[in-house]
Amino acid sequence: MLASHGTAKARDCSALFAEGRRPEIINVKLDQRLVPLCYDAFAVLHSGVARTPLYAAERLTREGVSAARGIDRIDAFHDEDALPPDDRALLEDYVRSGFDRGHMAPAGDMPTEAAQAQSFSLANVVPQDRAVNRGLWAAIEESVRRLSTRRGTLFVVTGPVYSGGSVRAINGRVLVPTQLFKALYDPATGEAGAYLVPNADDASWRAVSLDVLRQETGLDVFPTLPAAAKATAMALPEPRVYSRGPADGDGSPHRRRPDADSFEAWAKQELHRALRRLWRDLMRAIF
Template sequence: MLLRQELRAVLVTAALTLRACAAEGAETCPTLFADGRRPALTNPKLAAETLPLCFEAYAVLHSGRARAPLYAAERLTRAGVASARQVERVDAFHDEDRVPAEQRARLDDYVRSGFDRGHLAPAGDMPSGAAQAQSFSLANVVPQDRVFNRSLWAAIEESTRRLATRRGLLFVVTGPVFEGGSLAAINGRVLVPTQLFKAIYDPVAGEAGAYLAPNRADGDWRAVSLDVLRGIAGLDVFPGLPPSVTAAAMSLPEPRAYSSDDHAARRPRTHEQGWQDWLGRELARALRRAFRDVLRAIF
């Protein structure tokens, strides 16, 4: 009897230790950041009610004030992009239950809002089905103009993937810019970005820069240095880089060379026709949520 009690105590202690380690890893996830360092907020107004979250292939800093992420960080490799191109896309947007209920976006916030649920870390970057499912968390989503999201922004995402394929390794930080004293909010809850950026750092070449584009249908993009981006976004995306890297914007590929039609033709995607397809998507979503709940119950 005593042996059983001692064994049970050991198992409980091991479980608690494993849970603590998992929680610690979820807070830090250093492999997703250049030199293991998280982006640093330089605008103190952004710091309130923030929560760092880690996923399999990306990390975010979530804002309870904006009810949206302030950034998503990724480590893109040639092999990872190749794997991602083989993953069939299944849309499964879901609330992020690690964020307090009053601080997170809900699926109904986007209903009839006129905006897309725009990924920061793209589903097309995710190297596995599980990672892709995690990318549909609303903690990784901001309201995006529909035309912009499906055209120029999709092309910027594809341009970044192709650059990662050519160079082998990139660190990428994507985020919103909230400018002005009176920001729009969908459903009176989720702030709408005025611009979006995708910052890129090539640690081998020692180059960095960022795409910056307005969140509207008729906008254009421009390349900016990390110093310029810091002043606009209030975020030091790659802390610790030398001034010689942050002061000049690297040469970024023209994203319009990669049309959304070309991207869709190369990436398999489920068809949205018929009740069978709808049922399949809903079952896949339910299974993913159940699997996530089981993992959280264990850890």
């Protein structure tokens, strides 16, 4: 177990799933060497074949997103000791791989420091194209957070897709997804749908129904939903790169300034956060 990073525990994770039901595996080829893991704010089904999650499930709420915005991000990727040694990804697998360690349950969704630390487990990570991870995918994650703030509660299931005759592997161990998905369900309206994104530079996204997602992934991500909800994709927000600040007075979110201004603002923000972390660590060392 990962005492220093927070652990995946044997507990009831049903509140993280729509109507308490886990996603169901339809493609029997995926049903091998699977380990369910339950964390404070998300649940994972880990594949020892891929050495990645098959999915990460969350219940995003307005209150949780608000709490998450007040927590500084501290990167602390770590191996997941709750998994069998031969089935887990290792930090060294990603070294010089050319891929980012892409969260499935995003660190930016985590409402506590403990939950954020848990999100850096490699059991919650896939090899992700850097341009996608830092661009389009980050915009999708933020757009989903803002949608959950407007709607109140969303159930979210995120995961990789492995398709085609030959799937790449980094370090000969960890499979590289061909696509990524993020599925949403609004329990208040009954609407559902999913973003589907190629794991490649210059990727575009498309909105798909849960029926189409099932064909692409071999997963029924929200098995209790009626057929009509699975057949039609809800209107998903266009992914946009936002600042982390609050909305403008008229309710519309701030947009980041492009190019040099954006980089300067980002650099100042990161420097401020680093100084805050140093001050906090110094105070902890003294007291």
